[in-house]
């Protein structure tokens with residue numbers, strides 16, 4: 001409750017600061033800093049009610065893009081923005097739009113919205129499910145456990161040893177989460193992709209959720225090779241995000257993820273890929289030589305902030321935008337106001353002066369793990 005009151009208070013202060021002209025002042029002071037926005041999936045059905053930190057609706061996304069256009073922000077392709085950031089030649093109020101993972105909904109929803117504003121963008125594509133063309137196992141399992149209309153289910157015949165005794169499992173919110181975790185753990189440890197699809201189908205039958213509909217509507221599928229080419233033709237550059245959505249600290253394993261990711265995507269596009277996004281934003285100092293060896297030109301994190309001249313191009317901050325971010329918070333972020341507060345807090349070391357960002361009270365969303 002205290003967090004809710006604190007948030008409302010800070011949102012009210014944001015509105016006052018905007019009216020007082022502080023957003024405009026912040027925008028002027030940060031006019032040559034790069035704002036890199038980050039999105040994930042888009043809503044085809046009810047995915048935003050399932051996971052609002054990952055899926056945003058068409059109207060939500062359109063409102064954000066319209067705000068950028070109507071307020072005179074300069075949207076640049078990532079490659080150009082990175083080059084101009086390095087050379088100190090960014091135009092005023094520069095913005096770059098990035099989208100992580102490569103959900104089919106990017107092609108079905110975001111492509112049309114971005115085309116309407118003629119905005120270039122970058123899609124960081126993870127490639128295991130790009131090649132498999134099956135629903136992301138973890139999301140499909142989590143979604144079905146969340147969506148089941150039943151109050152009690154028999155999960156004893158799924159073939160998941162941890163659930164062998166679950167003949168009459170009450171579907172409380174806690175049991176839904178626990179069962180999903182056990183099914184995911186078994187599917188990743190003991191089954192191949194065909195086995196995981198078969199397990200998903202059995203789970204859907206047990207829960208009373210139509211798995212075929214999830215698969216056919218491609219709620220949790222990634223784009224196809226054909227869609228990747230269409231996105232590129234529409235101004236969305238495809239770049240790297242690891243093969244299995246993991247980037248281990250071990251340099252050999254990390255290099256393997258980059259190699260597999262490139263091998264899956266480059267032949268489809270017929271060009272080299274040299275920009276990268278850390279899966280789940282997790283990065284480590286051991287990654288730098290791996291990225292340099294692979295001739296990666298830029299790498300983005302989930303660290304909130306604007307990128308200033310002289311920024312480390314292999315650890316660029318971004319602004320995560322999703323359903324938890326209100327319009328006034330979005331405006332505070334892209335104006336640079338929130339970032340100036342972060343810098344001020346960092347310099348003064350005054351812990352009572354919390355940066356009023358959504359990250360502070362809900363935390364950065366851990367993305368789904370995609371494991372082969």
Ligand SMILES: [Zn+2]
Nearest residue numbers: 100101280367
């Ligand atoms: Zn990701």
